[in-house]
Amino acid sequence: MLPLRRLAVAGLRRDRGRGLASSGAPREAADAVVVGAGVVGLAVARALAMAGREVVVVEAAPSFGTGTSSRNSEVIHAGIYYSPNSLKARLCVRGKEMLYKYCAERGVPHKLLGKLIVATSAAETPKLDMLLRNAKESGVDDLRMMEGSQAMEMEPELQCLKALLSPSTGIVDSHSFMLSLLADAENLGTTISYNTAVVGGHVGYDGLELHVSESKELQDDYVESHVSPQLTLLPKLLINAAGLSAVPLAKTFHGLSQGCVPTAYYARGCYFTLSQSKSPFSRLIYPLPEDGGIGVHVTLDLNGLVKFGPDVEWIDGGMDPVSCFLNRFDYSVNPQRCSRFYPVIRKYFPNLKDGCLEPGYSGIRPKLCGPGQPPTDFVIQGEDVHGIPGLVNLFGIESPGLTSSLAIAEHIVSRYL
Numbered sequence: 001m002l003p004l005r006r007l008a009v010a011g012l013r014r015d016r017g018r019g020l021a022s023s024g025a026p027r028e029a030a031d032a033v034v035v036g037a038g039v040v041g042l043a044v045a046r047a048l049a050m051a052g053r054e055v056v057v058v059e060a061a062p063s064f065g066t067g068t069s070s071r072n073s074e075v076i077h078a079g080i081y082y083s084p085n086s087l088k089a090r091l092c093v094r095g096k097e098m099l100y101k102y103c104a105e106r107g108v109p110h111k112l113l114g115k116l117i118v119a120t121s122a123a124e125t126p127k128l129d130m131l132l133r134n135a136k137e138s139g140v141d142d143l144r145m146m147e148g149s150q151a152m153e154m155e156p157e158l159q160c161l162k163a164l165l166s167p168s169t170g171i172v173d174s175h176s177f178m179l180s181l182l183a184d185a186e187n188l189g190t191t192i193s194y195n196t197a198v199v200g201g202h203v204g205y206d207g208l209e210l211h212v213s214e215s216k217e218l219q220d221d222y223v224e225s226h227v228s229p230q231l232t233l234l235p236k237l238l239i240n241a242a243g244l245s246a247v248p249l250a251k252t253f254h255g256l257s258q259g260c261v262p263t264a265y266y267a268r269g270c271y272f273t274l275s276q277s278k279s280p281f282s283r284l285i286y287p288l289p290e291d292g293g294i295g296v297h298v299t300l301d302l303n304g305l306v307k308f309g310p311d312v313e314w315i316d317g318g319m320d321p322v323s324c325f326l327n328r329f330d331y332s333v334n335p336q337r338c339s340r341f342y343p344v345i346r347k348y349f350p351n352l353k354d355g356c357l358e359p360g361y362s363g364i365r366p367k368l369c370g371p372g373q374p375p376t377d378f379v380i381q382g383e384d385v386h387g388i389p390g391l392v393n394l395f396g397i398e399s400p401g402l403t404s405s406l407a408i409a410e411h412i413v414s415r416y417l
């Protein structure tokens with residue numbers, strides 16, 4: 001197959017200014033198409049290429065990993081929080097093992113720091129016991145319950161009544177990880193087409209049709225509320241790994257039962273960084289989970305930067321699909337939000353000084369449950385669910401998606417090839 005970029009440019013010349021229905025865009029057969037070059041899309045592309053498939057990755061942004069994959073805590077999660085036997089639990093535990101092995105083999109910077117989940121009041125201590133039981137049922141058997149005094153000996157700046165130590169939690173340089181996945185995929189012949197957005201799809205008798213357009217053209221088109229595809233791809237296998245846009249994208253697939261497409265919710269998480277240069281902690285410190293997230297925790301990155309976050313702010317997901325595809329989400333961090341961080345952090349870090357938190361960055365969780373609703377699992381939907389051969393939708397790939405990425409890819413290859 002010719003590089004998609006050349007086809008897109010050819011299509012652009014032929015089709016400029018024409019609408020979706022009457023585009024007459026060039027049509028090109030493809031073997032496997034992955035929408036989205038986040039950590040999950042890249043891991044899937046690599047796994048498909050390793051399985052001998054001819055892979056094209058279509059990415060709306062000018063580079064890989066500019067979505068949620070570069071806006072997270074970069075924590076390699078152990079698999080403590082998720083319902084036993086859920087996809088999140090199974091793929092996190094498996095993904096953690098695969099990720100540590102991959103990083104060690106490929107020289108991807110990472111660190112096995114360990115983490116303490118802390119109870120700071122008597123009312124919280126039974127929740128630690130519940131987490132311990134939950135983790136054991138999910139196959140995480142290295143956790144250790146400890147008295148507050150033991151934990152505070154390990155971390156002198158910490159204050160808590162009881163703590164759960166997770167020795168296998170760590171951190172990873174997510175950019176280096178993605179770069180390495182990309183290199184693997186490209187070395188196996190994968191084509192990646194940046195600045196190229198999937199703007200819709202069609203499931204016909206002859207299979208899948210994917211409407212593709214240059215992102216730049218979409219920005220122009222958007223003013224006129226007019227989306228014109230410049231190329232129609234006809235893939236045998238289509239993986240929708242569009243992250244925050246996976247649900248809006250699936251809604252554009254004519255012929256896919258809309259009953260199979262869940263409602264998308266979005267929850268922004270902001271981080272504040274600690275202005276002091278020396279980290280007060282050598283491990284990751286987590287409070288107990290809250291509604292929508294796992295609590296404003298202390299994360300360290302590989303450069304020693306200390307971050308607190310992410311908090312949970314439910315945001316309106318009512319953007320038009322094109323704005324979603326172009327990642328026009330609001331990632332600004334309101335400096336005023338730090339007033340909520342200080343009291344929460346001081347519960348476990350009482351020496352946190354006034355004025356030492358600085359606005360950092362934010363990420364947005366692609367959620368399938370709204371405020372106050374019970375947490376949902378990852379949704380990996382293939383023909384067995386929606387009846388369409390060759391289509392795999394990935395919905396709700398929030399945390400622990402980075403940790404689980406290699407296992408998600410393994411799952412897709414074993415189940416849908």
Ligand SMILES: Cc1cc2nc3c(=O)[nH]c(=O)nc-3n(C[C@H](O)[C@H](O)[C@H](O)COP(=O)(O)OP(=O)(O)OC[C@H]3O[C@@H](n4cnc5c(N)ncnc54)[C@H](O)[C@@H]3O)c2cc1C
Nearest residue numbers: 036038039040060067068069072073075198243401402403
């Ligand atoms: C605040 C926060 C903290 C987190 N912390 C952790 C953590 O510590 N550990 C962990 O394991 N996980 C964590 N996660 C989860 C993890 O970051 C995600 O699960 C993971 O990055 C999802 O990757 P992805 O490839 O599915 O999505 P993304 O990285 O969002 O990639 C999707 C890609 O699709 C592209 N795209 C979208 N629409 C289109 C279209 N129509 N056409 C072409 N391209 C398109 C986008 O440009 C984007 O590049 C966190 C998430 C958040 C929000």
